[in-house]
Amino acid sequence: MNMPMSRKTVWISGGVLLLVLLGIAAVLFFQNRHPSEISKEKAEKQVLDQYGGKIVSRYESGNGYVFKLKTEKGLYELTVAGDGSGIRSVQSLERYETAPPAAGETGKPAEPKPGTGPGKNPPSSENAGNTPIVLISEQEAKKIALGKVQGTVKDVDLDRKKGVWYYFIEIDTADEKEAVVQLGAASGKVQSVSWDDDDD
Numbered sequence: 222m223n224m225p226m227s228r229k230t231v232w233i234s235g236g237v238l239l240l241v242l243l244g245i246a247a248v249l250f251f252q253n254r255h256p257s258e259i260s261k262e263k264a265e266k267q268v269l270d271q272y273g274g275k276i277v278s279r280y281e282s283g284n285g286y287v288f289k290l291k292t293e294k295g296l297y298e299l300t301v302a303g304d305g306s307g308i309r310s311v312q313s314l315e316r317y318e319t320a321p322p323a324a325g326e327t328g329k330p331a332e333p334k335p336g337t338g339p340g341k342n343p344p345s346s347e348n349a350g351n352t353p354i355v356l357i358s359e360q361e362a363k364k365i366a367l368g369k370v371q372g373t374v375k376d377v378d379l380d381r382k383k384g385v386w387y388y389f390i391e392i393d394t395a396d397e398k399e400a401v402v403q404l405g406a407a408s409g410k411v412q413s414v415s416w417d418d419d420d421d
């Protein structure tokens with residue numbers, strides 16, 4: 222008589238286990254089908270935090286946002302993924318030799334430098350995570366770093382931290398100290414200056 226109860230218990234346990242597994246599979250399925258989306262405001266904040274400047278236009282496009290950004294270096298179009306994965310592409314629309322014209326001025330910005338016109342500035346959406354997104358050159362980065370710490374540039378590295386590209390400039394000073402200046406590769410903003418504490 223205990224046997225039928227045992228089979229019944231096995232069937233009930235198996236049914237409960239099957240329901241639990243189906244529930245987990247459903248949750249995972251719907252999480253992957255509906256990635257977390259970011260708002261236009263959060264996408265705009267990502268652009269401004271990384272590049273600085275001023276947003277001159279914005280609109281939704283496909284599953285993301287497109288921003289036109291004016292900086293002192295030029296006018297850029299940036300595409301931000303709507304799923305929160307970051308900036309997918311940067312395209313140079315105009316490059317300025319000096320500051321951009323003020324509103325109402327008839328002065329025209331300098332012609333784009335070779336290789337910086339529309340469609341010429343990497344990264345594309347296919348390699349956005351691997352190609353550095355920079356708006357300032359290595360020479361400009363050195364000049365900014367030397368404005369913060371006087372000395373001789375020993376080394377310049379370009380590296381990504383949390384999806385943002387930075388220059389790390391090592392500088393030897395006249396009093397034989399070493400500093401590393403970290404600055405944004407897009408904005409040129411100095412993030413930190415660290416000093417080597419070695420006494421040797």
